[in-house]
Amino acid sequence: MQISGAQMVIEALIAENVNTVFGYPGGAIMNVYDEIYKQDGFEHILTRHEQAAIHAAEGYSKVTGKVGVAMITSGPGFTNAVTGLADAYMDSIPMVVISGQVPMSLIGTDGFQEIDAVGISRSCTKHNYLVTDAKDLPRVLKEAFYIASSGRPGPVHVDIPKDVTAQIEEFVYPETVSIPTYKPHTKGNKRQIKKAIDAIASAKRPLFYLGGGIINSNAADEVRKLVKMTGIPAVETFMARGTLHHEDPLLISMLGMHGSYAANMAMSETDMVIALGARFDDRVTGKLSEFAKHAGVIHVDIDPASISKLVNADYPIVGDIKGVVLEMIELAKEKIDAESYTPWLETVEHFDKLHPLQYFEDTDRLKPQWCIERVGELLGDDANISTDVGQHQMWTAQFYPFSRPRQFISSGGLGTMGFGFPAALGVKRGAMDKVSINFTGDGSILMNIQELMTAVEKKLPVINIILNNNYLGMVRQWQTLFYDKRHAETDLSVQPDFVMLAQSFGGVGYVVRTKDEFDAALKDAIEKNVVALIDVKVERLENVLPMVPSGGSLFNMMLLEQKKES
Amino acid sequence: MADERRVISVIVANEASVLSRIAGLFSARGYNVVSLTVAPIPDTEYSRFTIVTKGSVRVIEQITKQLHKLIPVLRVSETEEMIEKEMVMVKFPITENLSDISVLSNAYNGKIANVGTDTIVVMVADEPKRVEHFLTAIKRYHPIEIVRGGTVAVER
Ligand SMILES: Cc1ncc(C[n+]2csc(CCOP(=O)(O)OP(=O)(O)O)c2C)c(N)n1
Ligand SMILES: [Mg+2]
Numbered sequence: 001m002q003i004s005g006a007q008m009v010i011e012a013l014i015a016e017n018v019n020t021v022f023g024y025p026g027g028a029i030m031n032v033y034d035e036i037y038k039q040d041g042f043e044h045i046l047t048r049h050e051q052a053a054i055h056a057a058e059g060y061s062k063v064t065g066k067v068g069v070a071m072i073t074s075g076p077g078f079t080n081a082v083t084g085l086a087d088a089y090m091d092s093i094p095m096v097v098i099s100g101q102v103p104m105s106l107i108g109t110d111g112f113q114e115i116d117a118v119g120i121s122r123s124c125t126k127h128n129y130l131v132t133d134a135k136d137l138p139r140v141l142k143e144a145f146y147i148a149s150s151g152r153p154g155p156v157h158v159d160i161p162k163d164v165t166a167q168i169e170e171f172v173y174p175e176t177v178s179i180p181t182y183k184p185h186t187k188g189n190k191r192q193i194k195k196a197i198d199a200i201a202s203a204k205r206p207l208f209y210l211g212g213g214i215i216n217s218n219a220a221d222e223v224r225k226l227v228k229m230t231g232i233p234a235v236e237t238f239m240a241r242g243t244l245h246h247e248d249p250l251l252i253s254m255l256g257m258h259g260s261y262a263a264n265m266a267m268s269e270t271d272m273v274i275a276l277g278a279r280f281d282d283r284v285t286g287k288l289s290e291f292a293k294h295a296g297v298i299h300v301d302i303d304p305a306s307i308s309k310l311v312n313a314d315y316p317i318v319g320d321i322k323g324v325v326l327e328m329i330e331l332a333k334e335k336i337d338a339e340s341y342t343p344w345l346e347t348v349e350h351f352d353k354l355h356p357l358q359y360f361e362d363t364d365r366l367k368p369q370w371c372i373e374r375v376g377e378l379l380g381d382d383a384n385i386s387t388d389v390g391q392h393q394m395w396t397a398q399f400y401p402f403s404r405p406r407q408f409i410s411s412g413g414l415g416t417m418g419f420g421f422p423a424a425l426g427v428k429r430g431a432m433d434k435v436s437i438n439f440t441g442d443g444s445i446l447m448n449i450q451e452l453m454t455a456v457e458k459k460l461p462v463i464n465i466i467l468n469n470n471y472l473g474m475v476r477q478w479q480t481l482f483y484d485k486r487h488a489e490t491d492l493s494v495q496p497d498f499v500m501l502a503q504s505f506g507g508v509g510y511v512v513r514t515k516d517e518f519d520a521a522l523k524d525a526i527e528k529n530v531v532a533l534i535d536v537k538v539e540r541l542e543n544v545l546p547m548v549p550s551g552g553s554l555f556n557m558m559l560l561e562q563k564k565e566s
Numbered sequence: 567m568a569d570e571r572r573v574i575s576v577i578v579a580n581e582a583s584v585l586s587r588i589a590g591l592f593s594a595r596g597y598n599v600v601s602l603t604v605a606p607i608p609d610t611e612y613s614r615f616t617i618v619t620k621g622s623v624r625v626i627e628q629i630t631k632q633l634h635k636l637i638p639v640l641r642v643s644e645t646e647e648m649i650e651k652e653m654v655m656v657k658f659p660i661t662e663n664l665s666d667i668s669v670l671s672n673a674y675n676g677k678i679a680n681v682g683t684d685t686i687v688v689m690v691a692d693e694p695k696r697v698e699h700f701l702t703a704i705k706r707y708h709p710i711e712i713v714r715g716g717t718v719a720v721e722r
Contacts, residue, residue, distance in 0.1 A: 122587060123594050127637045130583070147637060181579050181640040305631035308624070 005134035005165040006031035009098060012141035014041035015173045018069050020060060020429055021045070022053040026073025027113060028100030031165035033071075045429065045458050048450040050077050052422035054084020055448070058093050059426030062409045063384055065218060067148050068095045068426070074102055075113030078159075079120070083416060085155050086124040090413025091239065092216055094153035096144045097125075103163040104132060117159045126154030134167035138174055146177040151184025152303040153216055188300065188319030188327065196274075196298045196315040197331040203272035203296070205344045206232045209255070212239025212412070213277015213301060219322035220405040223276060224248070226329050231338030233348050235263040237278050239412045242402035252348060253357055256284040257548045258394040261355035261557060264548065266348050267292055268555040275299045277321045280310040281413070290553035300324050355546070355559055357398055365539040368392060368467040369399050371518060375437060375465070376401040378522060383435040384427045386410060388420035388444030391473040394544045396439045418447030424462040425455055435463065435526060442468040442492050445533070452505035455531035463525045463532045466498060469540045477543050481558070498535040507531040569620045571600065573648050573719045574630060576615040579638040580606060587636050588615060597621060597629050601652075601716035612640060618694075618717045647722045653691040653715035654701065655679065660686055662707040674700040685710060 003011070009032050013021065019042045025033040036044050047053040053070045061068030068088075072081045078099045088095045102111040118130045127147050129140050137160070144156040200206050214223050220243045227234050227250050235255040236243055244251040253260035255267050267273070273295045278284070285291040288310060299306075299313035300321055307316045317324055359369040372395055375383065385400055386409040387393040393410055402408050409427055411419040420438045428436035445466050455462055469476075472490040479487050499509030508528050510521035518536060525532035546557040578584045585604065592599050600618040607614050619629060626644065633642045658667055660683070667688060668678055674697070676690030690700050694717050701712065 118583065119586070122583070122590050128583075179637065182637045303635070305628065305635050309628060309631075 001171050002168055003171045004031065004035075005137055005160065005167050005169070006035045008134065008137045008169075008171050009141070009160070009165070010035045010039050010041065011171060012138065012173055013069065014039075016067070016145050018042050018067070021069045021071055022047055022056040022060070022426065023071030024050050024053055024073070024077060026077045026100065028074035028102055028162045029071060029077070029098075029165075030100070031162060032098070032100070032160075045425075045454065047422060047425075047454045049448060050080035051083050051418065052425075052448050052451050052454070054081050054088065054095070054097065055416075055419050055422035056426035056429070057095055057097075058084065058088050058091075058419075059386060059409050059423030060430040061093050061095060061426070062423075063406050063427045064430040065406065066094075066430075067145055068093065069098070070095065071098045073100045073113070074117065075115050078115060078117045082120060082124065083414075085121055085157060087411050087414040087416045087419060088155040089124045089126065091411065092153050092212065093155065094148040095155035096141075096148050097155060097157045099157065099159050100165070101130070101159045101161040104161045105163070107161065118157065121157040125157045126152075128157040128159065130159045131164055132161070134164050134169045137164070137169075138171055142174045142177055143179060147179075147182065151186075152213075152306075184302065185304065185318045186302070186320045186323065188317045188324035190327065192315060192317045193324060193327050194331060196317060197328060197335050199296055199298060199315055200230070200232070200272055200274060200332075201335045205270045205347070206272040206274060206341070207266055207270035207295075208232055208234035209267070209273050209275040209278050210234055210236045210240040210243050211276060211278025212237060214240055214243050214321050215405045217277060217302070217321040218405075219277075219325055222322055222325040222329065226325050226332065229329065229338065230332050230336045231341050231345075232274070233266060233341075233345060235259070235266060237281070237284055238397050238410070240278070241397055241408040242405045245403050246401040252352070254397055255554070257286070257550070258398065258544050258546065259548075260352070260357045260398070261546055261559065262348055262351035264546070264554045264557060265351045268553075269347065270295045273297045275301075276325065277301060279306045285310065286548045286552055286554040290555070358560065359542075360560075363539050366513065366515065366518065366536060368469070368536075368538040368542060369395050370515070371465060371467060371536055371538065372396050372399040372439060374515070374518060375522065378519070379435055379437070381407075383437045384409065384431055386420050386424040386427055386436070386438045388438070388440040388447075389415045389417045389474075390441045390444060391469070391477065391542070391544050392439050392441045392467040394474075395467075417444040420444060421448050421462065421464055422451050424464070425451060425458075425460045428460045428462055429458075436461070438462055438464045440464050440466050441473060442466055442470060442495060443472045446496075449501070452502065452507055452531055456506040461529045461531055463522070463534065465534045466536060467538050468495075468535050469538050469542070470495065471540060474544070480541070480543070481547075482549070498533045502531070502533040505531070507533065509533045510535065512536040569622060570626065571618065571620050572626050572644055573650060573717060574617045574619060574633070574642060574644045575648070575719060575721070576617065576633055576639060577607070577612050577641040578615060578636075579640065580611050580613050581638050584613070584638050587638065588617075588633070591632055591636065595628070595632060597625065601714070603716040603718055616716070616718050643721065645721060648719040649722055650694055650717050650719040651691055652694045652697045652717045653689060654697050655687055655689045655713045656701075656704060656709045657685050657687050657711040658704075658707050658709055660684055667704065667707055670700065670703055676700075
């Protein structure tokens, strides 16, 4: 069939089973939007900023496991989207982002709204294309979806000049992809897996170090099984929250800069780290030379470049986690005796008793951690949880009772304030049957507040719980601890009226100071079923603890001091 | 960890953007480039990059892995078993001792490439180390311009 480049884009998206596209139109992409107008194969959600379109597509992808799709125009449309691309790249989120470009004849002339988009996106995408001929479009789009979702997933950017979207060519969407230079490893080496299992069997204090790769690989069920049958305790990274059920007796907690005492001590004491889809990020390891110093390292990852990048792996296994874990399960049946780790489990339990993850309700104001736990009690599994970036984000990772993978959606690698609300819109769109909660801060929420309009228009009733400490709290915490309390530019005493703000867009708003008000607001917001801002006035000077100061060793934590009765 | 000099040979699909992908990778991750050459491989859709770099064992390993991650990269080889050659051209004033220069360039696998009214150009192609020696040896003949071609290499 002879169709235009713009029509090819639509046909390709439909062929890829895309049912939601987030985007924002403009000059260079108008031909494609004209075709969007005419089609009914998918829904287009107009966000109110391109950054939000990308974050929404990320949230949608994370909750559904599908490739997220976003569409933007050239120049400022594209540059607005760059933060989202970088965010998706850092967190390995499969995405296809299509941007318009000035016509071919204007490329390189500093034309109106021209920017070297592929030049910019090169360093923050898994791959990118500038399509110079509509004949290439079917192949490029097919490849884009394949590259985004295979191997270590990531965003792929496709830049299409306006005249290419108008060009009419024969269209046949390819059924298969053949890229001779791209063949991701997926099957782990059997001999290596066997060696790893032998190493685990002879270890006394082995520890599972579970990373976000497990969730990308949809391998949580298999990992749950492996953990259970081996009886080996596990720590989760921030990105892996929800891999194990929060009640799993072998789950210690999150590790890292704001990990629990027990998780960080277990990592410091283990003699065999079993890293599954984790990448030894500096926020996890602390000082590298002291990290798991006495341990052998088994590292399973789909990305060979992640292995031995920071910590040398004694047993490197390149492959998809799911397949490798299934093989491990088979081998572990004979070789691993779950009873043998009892003394090690007792040690871990002792760590946990010594300094459990906790907080004290010792001030008049509500504690942010209480709010998070309370939502967990009231909604638990019925909610998907996204966050912005800051203290509230770390408390959510610490205190929310996650029960399944893809329940927790947060910006890990890039730490993008403004991620939470638009991501939650995508989460809601991808899982309408769950309540979509966004734990946010009084700083972060203002970084994509315009999305109230998208939420109202598209009936995406995200509940934003603003843990309002009138501070850029996380930065304030560092200033308190490391800059002698010089709180430079972090005091957010001047604030909008969040209730009126929500109402002006057609949403609902609440101010909450007490536990009763909190419960009532949450209940009402769920009933009203429109986008909500719940402005919770929380304790201003609460710190996120434990804390491993940047560059310090994992076992040297600042801990919560037991407040003395006075 | 001491830095080692390594030659990495990379075979890539012929695409417009591939040079910037590779150059971008080196600059973004802070890897050294001592020299970089690129040319198409005859009768194929591929080109070969020969990159000379310096780094610790771990960094060299990362470089090869990161190169491999680039979608258009077909193969990355990094072994010590490489035959290396580099070409260099040097321009001298015609007033220098031409027979000395000619003898020297002969000794380093080279010859006089051009003689003009004011200048003479010689070319030499040899192992990179020997090229260094040559360049030291000719210093006293006041070279006006030195153009190095960068290392090319092939596995033994
Ligand atoms: C876009 C962006 N700018 C700046 C930062 C640095 N930063 C990290 S946390 C934080 C404070 C966030 O404040 P708020 O949203 O109120 O959350 P709180 O820490 O108070 O819970 C800042 C400024 C960031 N992560 N992202
Ligand atoms: Mg705040």
